Amino acid sequence: MLTSGSDRREGWRIALTAAGAALATGCALAAGVLAALGDGWYAVPVASGVLDEPGTRSGVVVALLLLLVPVLGFLGQCARIGAVHRDRRLAGLRLAGATPAQVRRIAALETGLACAVGSVVATVCAVVVLLRSWDRPTAGAWVAVVVVAVAVPVLGAAAGALALRRVVASPLGQVRRVTARSGRGPARLFLLSLLATAAVALFAAVTSRPAPGDMMSAWKPPLEVAVALLTVGAGAVWLSGATAAAVGRVLARRARSAATLIAAERLSDDPWAPARTHAAVLLVTVVGTGFVGVRQSMLELLHRESRDAQDMAFYQAGLDLTAVAIAVALVITLSGLALGTAESLSGRRRALAAQAAAGVPRAVLNRALLLETALPLAPALLLAGVGGLVIGVGYSVLTASAVPWAALLVPLGIYAACLLAAATALPLHHRSLEPGALRYG
Numbered sequence: 194m195l196t197s198g199s200d201r202r203e204g205w206r207i208a209l210t211a212a213g214a215a216l217a218t219g220c221a222l223a224a225g226v227l228a229a230l231g232d233g234w235y236a237v238p239v240a241s242g243v244l245d246e247p248g249t250r251s252g253v254v255v256a257l258l259l260l261l262v263p264v265l266g267f268l269g270q271c272a273r274i275g276a277v278h279r280d281r282r283l284a285g286l287r288l289a290g291a292t293p294a295q296v297r298r299i300a301a302l303e304t305g306l307a308c309a310v311g312s313v314v315a316t317v318c319a320v321v322v323l324l325r326s327w328d329r330p331t332a333g334a335w336v337a338v339v340v341v342a343v344a345v346p347v348l349g350a351a352a353g354a355l356a357l358r359r360v361v362a363s364p365l366g367q368v369r370r371v372t373a374r375s376g377r378g379p380a381r382l383f384l385l386s387l388l389a390t391a392a393v394a395l396f397a398a399v400t401s402r403p404a405p406g407d408m409m410s411a412w413k414p415p416l417e418v419a420v421a422l423l424t425v426g427a428g429a430v431w432l433s434g435a436t437a438a439a440v441g442r443v444l445a446r447r448a449r450s451a452a453t454l455i456a457a458e459r460l461s462d463d464p465w466a467p468a469r470t471h472a473a474v475l476l477v478t479v480v481g482t483g484f485v486g487v488r489q490s491m492l493e494l495l496h497r498e499s500r501d502a503q504d505m506a507f508y509q510a511g512l513d514l515t516a517v518a519i520a521v522a523l524v525i526t527l528s529g530l531a532l533g534t535a536e537s538l539s540g541r542r543r544a545l546a547a548q549a550a551a552g553v554p555r556a557v558l559n560r561a562l563l564l565e566t567a568l569p570l571a572p573a574l575l576l577a578g579v580g581g582l583v584i585g586v587g588y589s590v591l592t593a594s595a596v597p598w599a600a601l602l603v604p605l606g607i608y609a610a611c612l613l614a615a616a617t618a619l620p621l622h623h624r625s626l627e628p629g630a631l632r633y634g
Contacts, residue, residue, distance in 0.1 A: 243507065286299065305347065429577075445461050473526040477526050481519050
């Protein structure tokens with residue numbers, strides 16, 4: 194009822210949210226069904242035997258669950274953009290007597306309903322595929338299907354509520370955001386993740402010799418990998434925000450062009466706004482760079498050992514699945530970056546319109562928008578690329594293979610892709626610079 198009569202941007206928001214929910218449902222359903230197989234050996238008729246063994250199967254489960262992180266971030270970005278474009282409806286709710294908290298809850302529930310549409314579509318498709326691939330699915334597999342189908346809309350609404358927690362809509366049609374000014378939150382999260390990593394490592398050391406048939410023996414490696422990646426992710430968020438703040442402070446004092454000065458001042462004013470998206474970019478860069486090096490060294494080692502065709506198909510299928518997972522994570526991350534850039538334009542459209550009215554050329558503002566992404570990402574991606582290269586070089590030393598210099602192209606490609614993703618928001622810049630945007634706060 195609330196979305197009736199809305200413009201086409203509401204339709205795009207709902208479609209993107211439903212697509213993200215469908216992707217999250219598919220990943221979670223695949224992980225749940227694979228986890229329902231337990232520790233035994235099963236002949237899974239896909240992936241050339243990678244899913245047959247419990248060890249490799251648990252690794253695939255962890256990879257599928259980790260893909261949920263960028264997907265939930267993508268859903269959060271959709272909710273944030275929707276909040277700005279729905280300012281008239283939010284103002285109408287405030288005029289009708291709704292409190293700011295009630296408005297945020299209604300907007301979050303709209304995200305949940307859109308997620309429910311994507312979840313239902315993905316669940317129906319997954320059930321059809323499951324019945325065709327598995328003659329008699331176990332009760333655990335059906336439980337996983339039901340839990341995921343219900344949990345995705347709930348998590349989507351929760352992600353929307355979390356993304357809208359700092360949005361305040363007034364009865365006069367103004368939408369403003371209360372932004373975080375310090376990096377204490379990311380720093381505390383990083384320290385807590387370090388403590389969690391230490392606790393999991395201690396638990397693994399104490400239970401280093403599990404009893405035969407112990408379920409924890411199969412879940413310990415995925416748990417250790419998940420906690421380690423959580424620590425790396427929290428550190429990436431902290432590094433992204435700290436890098437943006439440092440770059441903004443330095444360039445604000447030494448800028449010699451108007452575009453650089455505007456971009457530096459924006460980074461100094463709120464360096465933590467793009468930290469979540471940039472952190473995902475750093476994670477993908479580290480993993481992608483390291484994977485390219487490991488893939489090259491592993492294939493060289495396998496060819497040197499003259500493995501038969503069946504073994505080569507097994508390892509090749511595992512490497513291909515990993516490459517697909519990294520590519521999917523990169524696409525989701527770039528989509529979130531594009532949405533985050535568009536959301537930032539909508540959030541500060543009054544300031545942009547004031548700059549345009551004061552005589553700042555549109556070309557300068559366009560360059561400043563691109564520099565907001567390019568300046569903080571350059572040093573951060575350099576460090577991420579070096580970290581991934583160290584992983585690849587270390588594996589090549591262990592396998593006595595050639596140094597994987599081709600991995601250096603991964604950070605450059607991701608950097609160019611990030612700039613292209615940010616450039617997709619330039620057409621929206623035209624609307625933000627119109628004089629009518631001066632009435633928005």
